[in-house]
Structures are given as C-alpha cells and as structure tokens.
Amino acid sequence: MSTPSAAGCASCQISPIYHSKKLKNGNEKWDYTISLAGNPNTGKSSVFNRLTGLKQHTGNWSGKTVAKNEGGFSFANKKFKLVDLPGTYSLLSTSHDEEIARDFLLFGQPDVTVVVVDATRLERNLNLVLQVMEVTSKVVVCVNLIDEAVKKGIHIDTHKLSSILNVPVVKTAARSGRGMYELMEAIASMAESPERPINPLIDYGLDKMVVSFIEKVKKSLLKQHNPGWLALRIIEGDLTTINYLKNLTNNGTLEELLRDGEKIKNILGDAHHDKIAESLFTRAGDIAGKVVSKKNSVRLKNMDHMLDSLFLHKFWAFPIMLLLFAIMFWITVSGANAPSTWLYNLLIESFHPTLKAAAITIMPVWLAGLLIDGMYLTTAWVVSVMLPPMAIFFPMFTVLEDLGYLPRVAFNLDHIFKKAGAHGKQAMTMMMGFGCNAAGITATRIIDSPREKLIAIITNNFSLCNGRWPTQILIASLFIGGLVGAYWSGIISAIAVVGVAVLGIILTFIISGALSKTVLKGKPSTFNLELPSYRPPNFLQILYTSFIDRTLFVLWRALVFALPAGAAIWIISNINVDGLSIAAYMHNFFNPFGMLLGLNGIIIIAYIVAIPANEIVIPTILMLTVLLHGMPEAGQGAGVLFEMESTEDLMKIFSAGGWTLLTAVNLMLFSLIHNPCSTTIYTIYKETGSVKWTIFSALMPLVLGILVTFTVAQVWRMF
Amino acid sequence: MNYEETFPLTTLKSGQRAVIRSISSECKGLERRRLLDLGFVPGSEIELAITGPFSDPKAYKVKGTVIALRKEQSDFILLAS
Numbered sequence: 116m117s118t119p120s121a122a123g124c125a126s127c128q129i130s131p132i133y134h135s136k137k138l139k140n141g142n143e144k145w146d147y148t149i150s151l152a153g154n155p156n157t158g159k160s161s162v163f164n165r166l167t168g169l170k171q172h173t174g175n176w177s178g179k180t181v182a183k184n185e186g187g188f189s190f191a192n193k194k195f196k197l198v199d200l201p202g203t204y205s206l207l208s209t210s211h212d213e214e215i216a217r218d219f220l221l222f223g224q225p226d227v228t229v230v231v232v233d234a235t236r237l238e239r240n241l242n243l244v245l246q247v248m249e250v251t252s253k254v255v256v257c258v259n260l261i262d263e264a265v266k267k268g269i270h271i272d273t274h275k276l277s278s279i280l281n282v283p284v285v286k287t288a289a290r291s292g293r294g295m296y297e298l299m300e301a302i303a304s305m306a307e308s309p310e311r312p313i314n315p316l317i318d319y320g321l322d323k324m325v326v327s328f329i330e331k332v333k334k335s336l337l338k339q340h341n342p343g344w345l346a347l348r349i350i351e352g353d354l355t356t357i358n359y360l361k362n363l364t365n366n367g368t369l370e371e372l373l374r375d376g377e378k379i380k381n382i383l384g385d386a387h388h389d390k391i392a393e394s395l396f397t398r399a400g401d402i403a404g405k406v407v408s409k410k411n412s413v414r415l416k417n418m419d420h421m422l423d424s425l426f427l428h429k430f431w432a433f434p435i436m437l438l439l440f441a442i443m444f445w446i447t448v449s450g451a452n453a454p455s456t457w458l459y460n461l462l463i464e465s466f467h468p469t470l471k472a473a474a475i476t477i478m479p480v481w482l483a484g485l486l487i488d489g490m491y492l493t494t495a496w497v498v499s500v501m502l503p504p505m506a507i508f509f510p511m512f513t514v515l516e517d518l519g520y521l522p523r524v525a526f527n528l529d530h531i532f533k534k535a536g537a538h539g540k541q542a543m544t545m546m547m548g549f550g551c552n553a554a555g556i557t558a559t560r561i562i563d564s565p566r567e568k569l570i571a572i573i574t575n576n577f578s579l580c581n582g583r584w585p586t587q588i589l590i591a592s593l594f595i596g597g598l599v600g601a602y603w604s605g606i607i608s609a610i611a612v613v614g615v616a617v618l619g620i621i622l623t624f625i626i627s628g629a630l631s632k633t634v635l636k637g638k639p640s641t642f643n644l645e646l647p648s649y650r651p652p653n654f655l656q657i658l659y660t661s662f663i664d665r666t667l668f669v670l671w672r673a674l675v676f677a678l679p680a681g682a683a684i685w686i687i688s689n690i691n692v693d694g695l696s697i698a699a700y701m702h703n704f705f706n707p708f709g710m711l712l713g714l715n716g717i718i719i720i721a722y723i724v725a726i727p728a729n730e731i732v733i734p735t736i737l738m739l740t741v742l743l744h745g746m747p748e749a750g751q752g753a754g755v756l757f758e759m760e761s762t763e764d765l766m767k768i769f770s771a772g773g774w775t776l777l778t779a780v781n782l783m784l785f786s787l788i789h790n791p792c793s794t795t796i797y798t799i800y801k802e803t804g805s806v807k808w809t810i811f812s813a814l815m816p817l818v819l820g821i822l823v824t825f826t827v828a829q830v831w832r833m834f
Numbered sequence: 835m836n837y838e839e840t841f842p843l844t845t846l847k848s849g850q851r852a853v854i855r856s857i858s859s860e861c862k863g864l865e866r867r868r869l870l871d872l873g874f875v876p877g878s879e880i881e882l883a884i885t886g887p888f889s890d891p892k893a894y895k896v897k898g899t900v901i902a903l904r905k906e907q908s909d910f911i912l913l914a915s
Contacts, residue, residue: 204871236898239873392867396875423884423893423900432887526902530888533904539891563864641865641907643872646884646893646900 145196153231155202161289234264238403268410313341349376445609451503458499489685496734509661536631538567539642548578582729594779673730688742713781713828740772788820843911861910873897
C-alpha cells in the first residue's frame, strides 16, 4: 500500500547500473518519452525502479499501480522520461486502468514503449505485446523474471522471439538488476532509430467487408496509425478513438467512415469482436509454442501449491489468517515496549523539564509554555507512542504483502463479499485501507462496476488505518492487557486489537450488504483474481520501503498535525475567561454527551481536533487530560508505556481523567467507527465526484459509532 | 463443434485435467474478453488448483498461472470431455 504522496521520495544511491544516471522527476527537458507497459505481477514496478532509481513499493499483487507513475534516467547523454502505465492484461477490455494505458500509447505518442513480460508466463503476456504492437511500432520487449524461469526449467529463445516480432527482446531479472544495462541500450537505440511502419502480426481472418473498409481508412486517415487497428476500433464504435480522430481529421471523410463502420457493426454483431480477440490469443499461443521450451521440474510448482493448500485450506484458512495477524500484533505490542520506554524517558522524562527550564530563562513564560508544554510535548508523545509500534508493524505487514499473501486473503474472503453483493477485489482495497484509507479508496479504481466501487469506497473507513493502530495498541496494552497478569498481557492485548480489526471487517460486510440491498441495489458482478507465485521477500527493500513509505510518512503526517494541535491545545487550556479556561468550557459542554457514549468530554474534543489526522488522538487526549486535571506525580522509574507493572505514568494520567475499562473499550470502538480523516474525505470526493456520497461516507460511520458506543455504555452500566 | 460432449469448468474435480473447448456464447463482450485475457482460451489445458474455504471461488491453473473465478464465470467455460 504505497501511500500516494509518499511515492517518488528518494533517489537511490546504490545501484548496479553503470554509465547511467537517475534523474529526479523535475523540470528537466527530456529527449525521449518512454512508456512502460505490462501485465500485472510481471515485476514491471521493479523494472521502473531499477531504471529510475525511485524506491516505489512493489507489492506482489495486481492492481497495485492504479495511476501513471513518472520518473527519468539518462543514458548515452540523452535524457529519458519514463512513464509507468497501470498493469493490464489487455488493451481491449476498456476497464479504467486499460483505458489509461491505451490512451497514453495512442495520444501520449511515446518514442518507445517497453512491454515487460513474465518469462514464466510468456504466452499469456504475449497478448499484450501483440496488442501494443498494433498501436505503436517502436517497441522493446523486456522478458523479466528470467531468474524464476530458469529455476522452473523454462527456456526462452529470445533471438527467435525478436525475429518473429521484429523488435529487440531483452532478458532481465529486475529484482537483482540483471539485464538492465542491455535494456537501456535497447531503449536508447530504438528511440534514435527512424520511424518504422506498424507491422501487423495477426491474421484476423477478417470478413471481406472489413478488409475493404480497412483499405478505405488507409487512404483517408493519418499515416502514423495502423489503419487496420483504427478501422476495427471504428467498427466497434470505440468513443475514445473516435473523439481522437475527430480532433485530428477532416470531418467530412471521418463522418463517412463512421457511418460505414456502424453499418458493418450492425451486420457483423458482437461475434465479430470476440472472433478478433480470439485470433489474437491464438497468435500469442502460436508464437509462444515456437520460442518457449520447458524441462519438467515439479519441485517449485509444488512449493506454491503446498503454501496455497495451507493458506487457502477449507478449515484452516481463517484460523491461519487470524493467527498470522494476532502474531503480528503480539510482536508489535511486546516489541514496542522497550524502545517506547526509552523514547519516553528521553523525550518526556529528561528533555522536557530541561527544555522548559532553559526556555524560561530566554523567553516569556507564556511562550515557553506554548512551545515546550504545548508543541514539544505533543510531538514528543507522538514520537514515543507511535514510532516504535509502527517501525515494527509495517515491515511485518510488508513481508506478507511481498510474499503474495494479500491476494490469498482476498480469495478467502470473496465468498462473503459476494454474499454482501460486493466485488471480490474489495478485499484488496480493504487490505490497503489497513495501511491508509485514502490509498485504499484510490485503489478502488481496480473495480470496474461503479456500484461496487462506491460500496468499496464508503466502507473503506472500517479498515483500521495506520493512524488508528497506535491508539488501539496503546489502549489495549494499558487497559485490556492490564486485566490479566504481565505474562499474558501481550497476547491478550494483541487479541483485543485483532478483535477490533475483525469487527471492522465484519462491519464492512454488514454495511456493504445493507448498501447493496437498499440505496445501491444490484447484482454482484464478476470476479477474477490472479494468485501470483509466492516470492521470497526482499528484506532490504522491505526495510527501506516500510520505513520510508510507511513509518516515516505516517510519523511525518502526525508531526505536521501535532505541532499546530499542540499549540491549539495549550492555548485553549491557558486562556481563561471568568476564571475558567476555554478547554474547560469545551469540556463542560461536551462531557455530558461524551459520558452518554461511555467516553468523556476530552475524547470528544480530541476527535474534533483530530479530524485532519487520527494519529494525534492519543497525544491530544493526554495533553488535555494533563492540562485540565493536572499532571500526576511521576512514579519511580516511571515511563514504561507498554508493560503492566510500570505503566504508572500513563495510567495515572488516565485515572486522573476518570477513565474506566468502559472508557477504554468505547474509545477503541469509536476509533474504529467514526468519520474518516479530512485527507480521506477529500479523496472520496475526488473518486466519486459527488458531494452527496462524500457527505454520506463521512457521516454514516460517525452516526454508527455514536449508536454503537451509546448502546455499549447503556448495556455496560446495567451490569 | 459438438456441444453435447462439453461440460462446464465448475464441475472439474480437484487434480483433474481437461482442455478448454469453448467459452459459452452466453458470455459476451467485456466479460468474455476478460476471460480470454486471463488465458481461458480454447485449446488450453486447465486444472483445478485450489477449492478454497467456501468452494466458491475456486482457483484454476491455466497457462502457468493460478486464477480464481466465481462459479458464475466458471460455468461459462466449457471443457472437452
């Protein structure tokens, strides 16, 4: 789940590519534009990263790149701009991502198009090569994952392939950097070579009527496009192509062609188009038969199958899934203990008083309060409470992602999504939501049906995101883990956090089902999902991406919002009107409502302050509680955040605020079920283009959260 | 093509192999092309790889790739017996 704004952050210093320089995507003038096309799961993102040096996250599942990414490199004194197109199986199906890819090939007029194919699945990948070669002639074929093919006993005769296709074919293993220099060479020489005619490779066995129509198109339309391809699109009535032609050509001729095309379409019907598609696949199979040879090796095939028999098992699939996530949280909760204590001792126990003392000597007391007690303390809390769990949790999550486990989760859950009238790929966007809801919502573009896309968008907020994990982990460790002895507390807290996450998944199903039975009625559409081969995770890459893309990104966002929030909290707590601070007035105003929900006034204020970012809920609660109820005396050796015998400091703050187990449980529930953060709301608006659905997506979970916490509080108080 | 001799992919048993004969003519347009894109092309060898926790969707191995399909789609894919 590479967060959209975090992609493209750094350029890599260590790279095996010699004689070439990576260029940051800035205002440089480019000599050539290169587009990168390919099926999902072919390692296309790795090729892109190797060429540009961008450390974009490459997850092992399809639909990961949903929009175009751009980067650049220079080679032989020329500057190349590289555009990474969404991974697509074809250019014929006109789903959203295929449209982006096709439109760029047509209208972007790249100088060279590199088609990345998976050496272990050449036949299926050749479909796309053939389709791309119908649109543009300057193509370089990159046969990637050649190392995996060798392991599987697959041999590809690239010379033969190159002579059949009449374009350069380069073998690469982008993960290790093999063949990248040769790829750059091929790209550069193709870019500098003169225009070449499009060489149709497919015999469609076309009707006479169509053949003469193609001749007509050939005479009257632009020379740089393949007339056969254009003619077939006109017959299909393809609107993008027709609009493109309308902008370019004399209207009289074009109108005549369009009329002819429509006539032919009516005569031939749907079967014609399907026949064209099938001849394409036949041709791909034919070429693959000539260039691929295979020695039978069963060992590796069985490895994938063995893992799948376990992860997708009839009885064990779900227990294993829960166990994996529980183990992840348990490691997070218990591993974050020591570093959090250390950071807390350093930043809050030692630095804070020292800084305060120093500040008072050089500035007015109020300013020292604002800067040190407000801004610094909030920020210090964010760092010590959030950084360690994130730095442990995200790498583990990334390992599962890179291994290829996420599509398996989607596979296991699909049946329930189908029952809920939703799309199976919603499971993938839901998983992404566990990282960042805004990223999850952007990823719903992989769902073709607008109805199901909307359901996925509205319910994505029930995936517990990065910003909310730390709240859950902290509150669970303190209050739920605290119910049992120190020995069990880690496991019990992990189970509690998993419980909340699972509740979020259950809510996703319930709300999706409710929506598809009421306001978003409709039949579930189709579902197809590739289960890619398991790939051994690349640990260095994981450490890098999970740290830069996720941990630092989330931390940075938290800090950006924590600084002004810290200042605001300090101001409202220190400006007095009639002997009471503004915060106290607000607290008095919200407290009855908060108590009704089993929460309190401070939590309600914190959730209002935290609309820009969920990350600052806990720091805001701590700050406000300290400022309104006073800082309790710190105990001996205090400051341990996650272990029961020594959580005195935080627990003292919470008990000063009058917290009970009910407050903790309801905070965990409300953290799961409330309005999305402002970034997510904005993303919902961008994706739906509808004010109505944006408001609905924002308010529905808030109302639901209020109802749930209210009910829990009333029932709790009965006993 | 003799349609009486075909049976739908949905009925394929675990570990059993077959050859795709055709895609039902009821499956049209985008949905049909998507199946072809994924490698469910007449003449391809196919086997049931994984049944999954609910028996729907099931994952099939075709053209070197494992692809999961819901029952509605696997009904459209007709195999030669």
